[in-house]
Amino acid sequence: MVKIDGILSKINEISEIGRENAELMPKVKGWCEHLTVEGFMQGMVAEMKGLANYVSLTCPHAAFPCQWYRVSYVAEEFIARNCLNCSFHKTRWEPNYGQTVVKKLKIQSDEKAEQERLRADLAQKITQETNTLIATGAKLANPTQLSILKMLSKLADESERSKTAAQLSAAAKLDPTFFSNDALDVLLMYIDDELAGNDCIDAVHAVMIGRGYFPERAFELAKRQIQTSEHFDKLAKFLAVFINTDNVSENEDSIEILINRLWFKRFIGEPANPERNYQNAEKFLIELGKANPGVLTKILRKSLLVNEKNKRINTNLLLQRLVTTLPDLVIGLTKEIIKSLELADDEYEQSADHITLETLQVIMMIDPERTFETLCVEKAKLSIDAKAVLVGLTIRLLSDRAFTDHQPQITATLVDELTGYVLNKNVPDEIRKEATHQLSYFVNDRPELFQSSFDGFLGYLSQISEEETLFRYYREELERKNPNEYTTFNYLIGKNFLDIKHIEQEIHSRYQDIKKILGKLCRYDPQKNLPKVYSIIPEIDSGKNEKYKRELISIVREYVKEPITLAGFIPQLHGHLLDPNSQNIRYDALKILDSIFDRFPILITSSLWELFDVFIKENDVIVKGMALTILGTIAKRFPERITSEYLSIHKAALFNQKVFIHSRAIYITDELHPFMDTNQRYEIIGLLLQLADLYSKEADGEDVFESIIDQLLYFTADQPKVIYNIASRYIQPQTEKSDYYQAKDQIRKLKTLSKESPDVAKLWLKSMLSYLIRFPYDISAQEQRLDFYYDMHHIDRKFIVNEEENLRVLLTLPGTAANRHFDIAHILNLLGYFEWYELIAEITAILKSKYQEVEANKPLLQYIEYWHLVASSELSSDKQEKLNNLKAAENVFK
Secondary structure (H helix, E strand, C coil), rough: CCCCCCHHHHHHHHHHEEEEHHHHHHHCCCCCCCCCEECCCCCCCHHCCCCCCCCCCEECCCCEEEEECCCCHHHHHHHHHCCCCCCCCCCCCCCCCHHHHHHHHHHHHHHHHHHHHHHHHHHHHHHHHHHHHHHCCCCCCCHHHHHHHHHHHHHHCCCCCHHHHHHHHHHCCCCCCCCCCCHHHHHHHHCCCCHHHHHHHHHHHHHHHHHHHCHHHHHHHHHCCCCCCCHHHHHHHHHHHHCCCHHHHHHHHHHHHHHHHHCCCCCCCCCCCCCCCCCHHHHHHHHHHHCCCHHHHHHHHHHCCCCCCHHHHHHHHHHHHHHCCCCCHHHHCCHHHHHHHCCCCCCCCHHHHHHHHHHHHHHHCCCCCHHHHHHHHCCCCHHHHHHHHHHHHHHHHCHHHHHHHHCCHHHHHCCCCCCCCCCCCCCHHHHHHHHHHHHHHHCCCHHCHHHHHHHHHHHHHHHHHHHHHHHHHHHHHHHHHHHHCCCCCCCCCCHHHHHHHHHHHHHHHHHHHHHHHHHHHHHHHHHHHHHHHHHHHHCCCCCCCHHHHHHHHHHHHHHCHHHHHHHHHHHHHHHHHHHCHHHHHHHHHHHHHHHHHHHHHHCCCHHHHHHHHHHHCCCCHHHHHHHHHHHHHHHHHHHHCHHHHHHHHHHHHHHHHHHHHHHHHCCCHHHHHHHHHCCHHHHHHHHHHHHHHHHHHCCCCHHHHHHHHHHHHCCCCCHHHHHHHHHHHHHHHHHHHCHHHHHHHHHHHHHHHHHCCHHHHHHHHHHHHHHHHHHHCCCHHHHHHHHHHHHHHCCHHHHHHHHHHHHHHHHCCCCCCCCCCHHHHHHHHHHHCCCCHHHHHHHHHHHHCCCCEEEHHHHHHHHHHHHHHHHHHHHHHHHHHHHHHHHHHHHHHC
């Protein structure tokens, strides 16, 4: 058995949409000469296949442009909202898809008109019945019955319909006998009404139950509308009335449709509360499950095995709601639930597999023995990929302390199984990878469950190291030897660059996962586990197994938090610091030394101080660079140790040609600032300026450049003029050539500096305008642009005036009215705030001529007209003209 590939299903879906769009787009384009149909290839699959999987329809006369994946859907919505009765319509060619849409809309309109005619006929009949009742005389006319008949007549009034329906519902619950058969027919006419439908359904249900009268038409309407009506949950009350043991089999389709309408899945951003409420549907299904469990089981079994993600999610969430009242029925579906893990899934939004595991966990809590027995049997039949998914269930069950406390035997089996997945070489790679990855996170929650396997995990790390060594050997062989010299068993032969890179990444991921497991177990029981790690490290040859040794040393560095525990490592630290076979081991050991100086001063011995003095004077790049990092730590933790010699070494390091050395010297400059005299500080500023000039011209080294600028600003914090020069020379120019995110960071820095040096506000404004011009409006970045416009209102007017050229450029950028509305509106507001009416009058006149007076441009043109009138009023010397313009401005948006 093989798990259905969700990615392949997604690729097929994108391909199908693309082919459908390719076929229909020319037909849609033929609808109208003014219509613009654009197809976009979104995502790698669409680009590779050259198929448009996203379509946009626009028209200068349309108020509502439409965009979506399928052109058939987009065209129908666009034509319905924009084209009917449009005076500008001009057919491009025939036949076209618009004609198909119009025919469909005509049928829908005719059906609606027929529905309204039937409603009118019934309303007339009810009116006649009312008049007849009144004509019989006041003594014979029942006031309640008359009141109900009058209310039924009011249902035709759309403005009163919702209120009237609520009154009828209340009346039906009080005394349903006053509702005649015709009255029931009237109520049935409105059960699909958006606002009144719920109350009309309640009223019909109350009348049927109260009178014992069950018209077949009510059942037929419910079955027909349950698939499309938004009141489907209320309509479930009708199904509960009409469906019984005798006819349940012939109504399976209606029950299945109802289940398909139960949408429990949450959309992205949707709050968890309130919960979805389908109380009528759930009540009906519960009663059905009790009276006819076989039918409901059959329908749910069918739903579970449908290869459609959302259906899987909603079916499982329904089962989770039913399991407390129908435990045997739901537990009886365990086999199908497990089997459904073979269906396709993806990680977009919710995962269907994860929801399925939730269901299995809930069932396991109710009947652990029976469920676990079924699980063991069915798991053996699953594909490797589906078994890998089931690892998540093991994690879920072991996370629940109540479960593990009450089910020790199952717990022990699950722990052994999970550990075996990680340590057993014969386990398929997919399962082993998933188990190792999930355990690397879970072990932090329940380390006591895996403590006994610590030695095994150490062995697995060694095994990965051997794999990595062999991989590097084979890769180097491919790179350096001729094909006829390759080793017979080189498993990389025939693989392309991406395949080899993937194998390398897999090895790295397993390294990280098993290291995380070992580290967390060391943290859980350091007295027992760390000595084992300490004892292994010295025995490893740095030349042959450098990677393995480095990973073990990193466990010490990352997971040892107590000085008493780290003390056991100090005796061998000296050997690693002076390792003759590996610079990388020395580097890792120096990082531990830095950590000791920073967090464990109690462990610092005289020999470590002596070693540091040797390292800081050494010429080796890695040792020298790390020693400079340690010097920065010493400046913070042991200021009394800083000498003029160290300052000289630091200064010389800034001149060093090796990036690793001078970058480390740059990073610690602020830590050494307190120990410098005035002349030394000026010298350092000069050196930093030279480095800034150098790095400002380099394409790489952004991080080093950022650090240089930060250090310069730190050293000149009390000199506003110098701060301005630094910002002008180095920061502001970067905003005009940096990428989207780096430019935002630089602008934030300029905003902060403007508080220390007010003139920097000029540069800050220039950078914001440059950013807004370089990166045109995108709705996803709206919040950032709003912040910029808000900030501009707090900048000195003289700086705003100086940026007239950029303001003009921003206001007149190309683009549709819909795309440009946001920026134009905010810039006009800004100019109005600073009372720059001359520019407003000039720019608005240009913009009015730029955008045609069509429906789609109306919102923007209104805004432009408003500010044009306001500016004209302010610039006019004639009082009457001023008044007329202001009155006209007031009426622009009316």
